[in-house]
Amino acid sequence: MKRIATVGLMVAALGLSACSGLNTKEQRMLSGGAIGAGTGAAATVITGGCVACGAVVGGAIGTAAGYLYHEGKSN
Structure with missing residues (x-):
């Protein structure tokens, strides 16, 4: 268990x-x-869906929203 935690911490730091x-x-x-x-992950946990799918879809929507927010602020 200690080894898994160490590897997880290293991956997070590198990321x-x-x-x-x-x-x-x-x-x-x-x-x-x-x-x-x-x-997205939290919403799919609540609704009983696929958590990974919710995280991917939510991440894509959030990234697009961040881009659109930036474009709206720069004009």
């Missing part, structure tokens, strides 16, 4: 290190995707 140096549009898209994935 977060890739987020440095993002411009505003990329930050908004990443935030939207993360929020959307979490919301």
Whole structure:
């Protein structure tokens, strides 16, 4: 169990290190995707659906929303 936790922590740290140096549009898209994935997963847990499917669909919608939000702010 300790080994799995260590590997998970290392993967999370490496994943977060890739987020440095993002411009505003990329930050908004990443935030939207993360929020959307979490919301989609939570919604499918409540409704009894496929959690992975809900996370993927929510992430895609959140990423698109982050992009659209950026485009609306830049005009």
